[in-house]
Amino acid sequence: MSFSDEFKNFDVAAISAKIYRSTSADVRRALSKETASLDDFLALLSPAARDYAHELAARSREITLRHFGGNIGLYAPLYLSNECDNACRYCGFNSASSVGRKTLSEEETLREADSLKSRGFDNVLLLTGESSSKAGPAYVERAVRLLTDKFTFIGLEIFPSSRDVYRKFALAGASGLTVYQETYDEKVYADMHSSGAKKDFRMRLDTPGRALEAGFRRVGLGALLGLADWRVEAAFLGLHASYLADKYWRSDITISFPRLKKCASNFMPPRPVSDGEVASMIFALRLFLPRVGMILSTRESAAFRDSFVGWGITMMSAASRTNPGGYSGEETLEQFEVSDTRGVSEVVRAIEGRGCFAVFKDWDKSFGVARYD
Amino acid sequence: MNTTNGSLKIANRVFSSRLILGTGKYGSNEIMKKAVAASGCEIVTVSVRRADISNPARDIMSALDGKSLLILPNTSGAQNADEAVRLARLARATGVSDWIKIEVTPDPGWLLPDGEETLKAAKVLVKEGFTVLPYINADPILAKKLEDAGAAAVMPLASPIGSNRGMRTLDLIKIIVGQSRVPVIVDAGLGRPSHAAQALEIGVDAVMVNTAVSSSGDPEMMARGFRLAVEAGRAAYLSGLGPESDKAGASSPAEWIIK
Numbered sequence: 001m002s003f004s005d006e007f008k009n010f011d012v013a014a015i016s017a018k019i020y021r022s023t024s025a026d027v028r029r030a031l032s033k034e035t036a037s038l039d040d041f042l043a044l045l046s047p048a049a050r051d052y053a054h055e056l057a058a059r060s061r062e063i064t065l066r067h068f069g070g071n072i073g074l075y076a077p078l079y080l081s082n083e084c085d086n087a088c089r090y091c092g093f094n095s096a097s098s099v100g101r102k103t104l105s106e107e108e109t110l111r112e113a114d115s116l117k118s119r120g121f122d123n124v125l126l127l128t129g130e131s132s133s134k135a136g137p138a139y140v141e142r143a144v145r146l147l148t149d150k151f152t153f154i155g156l157e158i159f160p161s162s163r164d165v166y167r168k169f170a171l172a173g174a175s176g177l178t179v180y181q182e183t184y185d186e187k188v189y190a191d192m193h194s195s196g197a198k199k200d201f202r203m204r205l206d207t208p209g210r211a212l213e214a215g216f217r218r219v220g221l222g223a224l225l226g227l228a229d230w231r232v233e234a235a236f237l238g239l240h241a242s243y244l245a246d247k248y249w250r251s252d253i254t255i256s257f258p259r260l261k262k263c264a265s266n267f268m269p270p271r272p273v274s275d276g277e278v279a280s281m282i283f284a285l286r287l288f289l290p291r292v293g294m295i296l297s298t299r300e301s302a303a304f305r306d307s308f309v310g311w312g313i314t315m316m317s318a319a320s321r322t323n324p325g326g327y328s329g330e331e332t333l334e335q336f337e338v339s340d341t342r343g344v345s346e347v348v349r350a351i352e353g354r355g356c357f358a359v360f361k362d363w364d365k366s367f368g369v370a371r372y373d
Numbered sequence: 374m375n376t377t378n379g380s381l382k383i384a385n386r387v388f389s390s391r392l393i394l395g396t397g398k399y400g401s402n403e404i405m406k407k408a409v410a411a412s413g414c415e416i417v418t419v420s421v422r423r424a425d426i427s428n429p430a431r432d433i434m435s436a437l438d439g440k441s442l443l444i445l446p447n448t449s450g451a452q453n454a455d456e457a458v459r460l461a462r463l464a465r466a467t468g469v470s471d472w473i474k475i476e477v478t479p480d481p482g483w484l485l486p487d488g489e490e491t492l493k494a495a496k497v498l499v500k501e502g503f504t505v506l507p508y509i510n511a512d513p514i515l516a517k518k519l520e521d522a523g524a525a526a527v528m529p530l531a532s533p534i535g536s537n538r539g540m541r542t543l544d545l546i547k548i549i550v551g552q553s554r555v556p557v558i559v560d561a562g563l564g565r566p567s568h569a570a571q572a573l574e575i576g577v578d579a580v581m582v583n584t585a586v587s588s589s590g591d592p593e594m595m596a597r598g599f600r601l602a603v604e605a606g607r608a609a610y611l612s613g614l615g616p617e618s619d620k621a622g623a624s625s626p627a628e629w630i631i632k
Contacts, residue, residue, distance in 0.1 A: 065398075065588040066535050066537070066584060066588055067535050068398070069397060069398020069399065069400075069584070069587050069588060070398065070399060070400035070401075070587075070588075071397070071398065120428060122425070122428075217452075245482060249479075249480050249482070250452055250479045250480065250481070251481065252481045291481070291482050352400075352401060355400040355401075356400050357399065357400055357401055357402075359423070360425065360428060361422070361423060361424075361425040361428065362422060362423055363422055363450070364421060364422040364450065364460060364463070366421075366451070366456050366459035366460045366463060367422075367450060367451070367452070367456055368455070368456060370452065371452075371453070
C-alpha cells in the first residue's frame with residue numbers, strides 16, 4: 001500500500017482533535033517514555049505541551065546525543081536551474097515571476113562545484129525548478145555524472161519523477177532525494193498549486209517512496225512552515241517518515257523545517273510559525289523518531305540555527321547561495337533570502353563552540369544503491 | 374576464548390588493554406584524544422566513510438597517533454558484503470590498515486548486523502589477507518562459522534547499538550565464549566562500566582565502547598571508569614567467581630565449633 005493509499009484512510013479531523021484535546025497528563029506520560037508512541041507524539045504537539053518545553057528540549061538533547069553524538073553534518077545547495085513551469089504561489093521562482101532565468105552549463109556547474117569543494121564541502125544538494133524542456137531528466141543525470149568525482153554524497157531536490165528515472169539518477173551516483181510535500185493539507189495544497197504538474201497532491205505524496213524503491217539511500221521530507229496549522233503538518237510529517245522508515249527499511253529518512261521567508265513572489269504566509277513553535281516541532285519529532293536526521297538550512301538566522309546544535313538538529317547547510325551561479329558571483333535573484341550569511345569557518349566555529357563536531361564527510365563512494373529484492 | 378592471563382592476543386598482536394574505543398561521536402577531536410588516553414586502550418575504531426584524505430585538517434584519522442594505537446577501520450554504512458569489501462580494500466589501499474572490523478548494517482535505524490552478508494564479506498577478506506573482526510548478533514552458530522572462515526575475533530553485540538542497555542544477550546554470549554577459539558569482543562550496547570565488568574567477569578576477552586563514553590558529561594572520566602571496570606572484571610574472571618546461592622553464608626564459617 002502506497003502512502004497516498006494510507007493517507008486516504010487517515011481521519012485528519014480526528015488527528016487534529018487528538019492534538020488539541022491532549023492534556024498535561026498525556027504530555028507527562030509521553031515525556032516519561034523512552035520512545036514516544038503515535039498518541040504520545042500527538043500529545044507532544046499539543047497546546048498542553050507548551051508548559052513542558054524545557055523537559056521536551058532536554059529529552060530531545062539526550063536522544064540526539066545518544067544516537068548522533070555531537071556530529072553535525074554540513075552540506076551546500078547547488079542551484080543548477082531556476083527555470084520552472086509551476087505556479088507555486090509562495091515561490092520566488094514560480095513561472096509568473098519575472099526573475100532572470102538561468103540554467104548552468106556544464107562548465108558553470110563545474111565552476112560552482114569547485115568553489116564548494118574549495119570551502120571543504122563533500123555533500124552537495126543539486127536543485128532545479130520543474131522545467132522538462134530546460135532542465136529535465138537528461139540534464140540532471142548529466143550533472144550528477146559530472147560531479148561524482150568531486151563529492152561523495154550527492155542529493156537532489158528537483159521535479160518529481162518516475163521510478164525508472166529515479167533509478168537512472170541513483171545509478172549515476174545520486175544518493176539522496178529531498179522532496180517537500182509543501183503541505184499535507186489537501187485544500188491548502190490545491191490553493192497553492194493551481195497549475196503545472198505539481199497540482200497532483202497524491203502523486204507528490206508518493207514521490208519519496210518511488211525514489212526509495214528506485215534505490216536512493218536517503219530521502220528528505222518537509223512541509224513549508226507557514227502554509228497550514230504547524231501542529232497537524234508535524235503530525236503528518238511524522239506519519240510519513242515513519243511509514244517510509246518501516247517500508248523502505250534500508251534507507252535513511254531526514255526531515256527539514258523550511259519556514260516561509262520573504263521571496264520574489266512577495267507571498268505572505270497565511271499561518272506564520274514562531275521560533276518557539278519550530279522548536280516544539282523539532283523536539284516532538286525527535287522523541288517520536290529518535291534516529292531520523294533533522295535539517296535546518298540557512299533560511300533561518302545564525303542565532304536560531306546555533307541554538308539547535310546538540311538539541312535535535314543533525315545537519316545544516318552553510319554559506320549557501322540560492323541562485324544558479326551564486327558561488328561564482330552570478331547576481332540572478334535567489335529563490336529565498338538567506339538569513340544566516342556566515343562563512344563556512346564561522347559556522348564550524350559556532351558548532352564547535354556548542355561542544356559539537358562539524359562533519360564534512362560521512363559517506364563513501366563504495367556505497368551503491370539500496371536493494372529491496 | 375583466550376585464556377592467557379594478562380594480555381589479549383588477536384591474530385599476531387598482543388595487547389595489554391582489553392578495552393576498545395570508537396571515535397565517531399565525540400564533540401571534538403581534543404575530547405576524543407583525552408578519552409582515548411584515559412581509557413588506556415590500544416585499539417580504536419574509525420569509520421572509513423568518515424576518513425577524509427583530501428581534508429587532513431578535518432580528518433579523524435589524522436588526530437590519532439597511529440604509532441601507539443592500532444587504528445581499526447570499520448565498514449560502517451555498508452549494507453551488503455560487496456560494499457563492506459570495497460571499504461576494506463579502500464582502507465588498505467590508503468595505508469590505514471589491513472585489519473578490518475566488518476560492519477554490515479542494512480537497517481540505518483537499529484544498525485543491526487546482517488549475519489549472512491557479514492559471513493560473505495569475511496570469507497572474501499580473509500582470502501585477501503585481511504585480519505577480520507566481524508560485528509555480529511549474539512549468534513553462536515554464526516560465530517563458529519566466522520571462526521571457521523578465518524576471522525581473527527568475533528564481536529557479538531550486548532544490546533542494540535547506542536541503547537546503553539548492557540548485557541541483554543548474556544546467555545548467548547556465554548555460549549559463544551564457551552565455544553570460541555578466537556577472542557570474543559563484546560560490542561555495542563554497553564552503557565555503564567558495570568556492564569563492561571560483567572562481560573569480562575564471564576570470560577569475554579575484551580569490550581568495545583563508544584556512545585557510553587562519547588556522550589557522557591565527562592568523556593575523559595567515563596573512559597577511566599571503563600578502564601577500571603574492565604580491569605576489575607578481568608581480575609574477577611581470572612580469580613574465579615564464587616557460585617551464587619539463595620542462602621546466606623557466613624564469611625567466617627563456624628563449623629569448627631561442632632565436633
